[in-house]
Amino acid sequence: MSKKIKEVKEKEYHKKLIKRRKPNRSIAGDILLYIFLAFVAFIMAVPIIYAVSNALKPLDELFKFPPRLLPLNPTTDNFSDLFVTMGKSWVSFTRYLFNTVFITFVGTAGHLLVASMGAFVLAKYEFPGAPLFFKIVTVAMMFTGYVTAIPNYLILNKLGWIDTYWAIIIPAIASPMGLFLMKQFMEGLPTSLIEAAKIDGATEWRVFRQIVLPNVKPAWMTLIIFSVQRLWNDPAATFIYSEEKKTLVYAMSQIQGGGIARTGQGAAVMVVMMVVPISIFIFSESQILETMASSGLKD
Amino acid sequence: MKEFFSKYIALRKHNAQVAIKKAKRSKMCYAFLAPFAILFFAFYVLPVITSIYFSFTYYNILESPRFIGLNNYINLILQDDVFLIGVKNTFMIAVITGPLGYIASFLFAWLINELPRWIRSVAVIIFYAPSIAGTCYMIFSMFFRGDAYGIVNNKLMEIGIIDTPIMWLITPKYMLPVCMLVILWMSLGTGFLSFVAGLQGIDRSQYEAGYMDGIKNRWQELWYITLPGMRPMLMFGAVMSITQSFGVCDVTMQLCGYPSTDYAARTIVTHLFDYGYTRFDMGYACAIATILFLMMILCNKAIQSLLRRVGT
Numbered sequence: 147m148s149k150k151i152k153e154v155k156e157k158e159y160h161k162k163l164i165k166r167r168k169p170n171r172s173i174a175g176d177i178l179l180y181i182f183l184a185f186v187a188f189i190m191a192v193p194i195i196y197a198v199s200n201a202l203k204p205l206d207e208l209f210k211f212p213p214r215l216l217p218l219n220p221t222t223d224n225f226s227d228l229f230v231t232m233g234k235s236w237v238s239f240t241r242y243l244f245n246t247v248f249i250t251f252v253g254t255a256g257h258l259l260v261a262s263m264g265a266f267v268l269a270k271y272e273f274p275g276a277p278l279f280f281k282i283v284t285v286a287m288m289f290t291g292y293v294t295a296i297p298n299y300l301i302l303n304k305l306g307w308i309d310t311y312w313a314i315i316i317p318a319i320a321s322p323m324g325l326f327l328m329k330q331f332m333e334g335l336p337t338s339l340i341e342a343a344k345i346d347g348a349t350e351w352r353v354f355r356q357i358v359l360p361n362v363k364p365a366w367m368t369l370i371i372f373s374v375q376r377l378w379n380d381p382a383a384t385f386i387y388s389e390e391k392k393t394l395v396y397a398m399s400q401i402q403g404g405g406i407a408r409t410g411q412g413a414a415v416m417v418v419m420m421v422v423p424i425s426i427f428i429f430s431e432s433q434i435l436e437t438m439a440s441s442g443l444k445d
Numbered sequence: 446m447k448e449f450f451s452k453y454i455a456l457r458k459h460n461a462q463v464a465i466k467k468a469k470r471s472k473m474c475y476a477f478l479a480p481f482a483i484l485f486f487a488f489y490v491l492p493v494i495t496s497i498y499f500s501f502t503y504y505n506i507l508e509s510p511r512f513i514g515l516n517n518y519i520n521l522i523l524q525d526d527v528f529l530i531g532v533k534n535t536f537m538i539a540v541i542t543g544p545l546g547y548i549a550s551f552l553f554a555w556l557i558n559e560l561p562r563w564i565r566s567v568a569v570i571i572f573y574a575p576s577i578a579g580t581c582y583m584i585f586s587m588f589f590r591g592d593a594y595g596i597v598n599n600k601l602m603e604i605g606i607i608d609t610p611i612m613w614l615i616t617p618k619y620m621l622p623v624c625m626l627v628i629l630w631m632s633l634g635t636g637f638l639s640f641v642a643g644l645q646g647i648d649r650s651q652y653e654a655g656y657m658d659g660i661k662n663r664w665q666e667l668w669y670i671t672l673p674g675m676r677p678m679l680m681f682g683a684v685m686s687i688t689q690s691f692g693v694c695d696v697t698m699q700l701c702g703y704p705s706t707d708y709a710a711r712t713i714v715t716h717l718f719d720y721g722y723t724r725f726d727m728g729y730a731c732a733i734a735t736i737l738f739l740m741m742i743l744c745n746k747a748i749q750s751l752l753r754r755v756g757t
Contacts, residue, residue, distance in 0.1 A: 290692035320484035442677020
């Protein structure tokens with residue numbers, strides 16, 4: 147008899163636990179939390195909203211007193227003006243665009259291939275020097291590019307790559323962050339998959355290309371967004387002198403610096419420059435989070 | 446004793462032979478790693494070494510480097526007042542925005558963790574967007590404009606806190622706080638993403654087990670279950686935020702000008718640019734880079750040993 151009651155009680159307890167999926171939470175706390183989060187999210191978004199709305203304001207509203215957050219009569223004049231200005235520049239707009247797209251595309255593709263090749267062997271094979279190498283890579287993540295900026299310039303100068311696209315592309319290919327994330331993600335890949343392919347007689351290159359690469363697609367997206375974000379926003383002014391090789395960001399920042407008359411176009415520039423990385427992120431958010439789940443630094 | 450040494454050497458020899466044999470067998474691995482390794486050494490490791498080497502020389506690119514011993518470092522610390530301002534500013538920014546940004550990253554990642562899936566995605570995008578928005582932080586120069594057209598001045602005058610517009614970005618007193626605000630706005634970066642993902646990865650059943658064991662509220666849950674489970678991500682986030690906060694220069698350069706009034710917004714990195722790209726005193730610039738490098742590495746090591754104790 148008593149045994150039965152105990153069983154029933156236990157079942158009830160289980161039910162309660164399953165129903166309240168989140169133990170230790172009060173409703174009042176949840177509501178307060180939501181309000182707080184909405185408030186902070188609003189504050190975080192205000193500068194971006196303001197940047198977009200500035201780009202949509204006609205010129206007279208930009209200098210209106212008192213200043214307003216949102217435009218009264220939104221127009222796209224600033225954007226069309228921007229293209230007119232870019233069209234009148236000494237080097238054509240398409241050339242700047244080509245430079246940036248070329249640098250971003252080649253740099254990202256190279257980085258993806260080279261980093262995943264390195265990450266593959268570091269994650270799935272044991273060989274002398276591998277742990278040491280990976281340790282050096284993690285240490286390299288601890289200092290910014292500014293530390294190496296000047297010696298990098300000297301090295302690129304020695305190689306004769308100053309004033310070519312390679313000055314920007316090649317160092318970006320070996321970015322330690324990409325290798326780190328890729329290696330951590332590949333460690334989650336079942337080793338049996340690789341072994342099975344090997345037993346079937348596949349070479350390492352084939353294993354890498356046909357089994358490993360298709361299985362780490364989320365990590366691709368992550369590497370792509372970090373690399374694109376870095377290369378797309380690189381003004382590269384210190385490495386490239388010739389006007390016809392300069393990047394879009396550089397050309398845009400020239401317009402931005404063009405004084406009061408260019409205020410509207412400057413705002414449009416800001417929007418153009420932020421749209422690309424943000425929209426890539428929006429499309430690949432879930433895959434990036436999947437990769438970041440294995441980003442931890444174990445020691 | 447002699448016997449011990451000979452045995453020790455024999456053991457070492459044997460280990461080395463095994464390693465070489467293994468290395469020979471894994472030629473393929475080296476071939477795969479080689480492209481990355483070569484570029485990595487050329488553009489990340491070699492620069493650090495050359496930087497340390499040049500920091501002991503006088504080098505202006507035109508003449509070949511001349512060895513001058515520790516003079517660069519002595520000048521930096523004893524004679525260069527502007528550098529000391531830069532160090533002070535960098536430390537101020539790092540000490541305030543670094544931990545705050547780090548805690549904020551974790552806090553928001555934790556708070557949005559329990560939202561329904563699509564709201565969470567929107568929240569992640571809103572919080573993460575500032576750090577990838579390129580030059581969007583320039584909009585703060587419109588917020589903090591020095592005349593009455595700036596939104597901040599306008600609002601403050603409306604409420605009646607001030608009666609004349611404040612020159613936010615030119616007055617030394619206000620420059621650093623404004624920059625810190627902007628940096629904080631941008632601080633939910635890679636570390637934040639790592640936290641969001643890490644929190645999703647924690648096993649739900651652990652919370653239920655904790656509930657059985659008498660954990661009463663969400664704060665206890667955070668300290669006893671969530672934080673220990675997140676330690677690798679916390680380490681990663683710390684590396685990211687330290688690296689970022691010591692490398693501050695874009696925001697201060699773009700908002701406060703370069704050089705800024707009274708050097709009030711000078712950081713170590715802007716000082717480095719000044720000597721490297723403007724005055725072409727490469728030896729001196731390399732000394733600055735070396736000091737920055739050491740600061741970053743030491744700080745990272747210190748924080749990591751601190752984080753190892755979390756939740757224990």
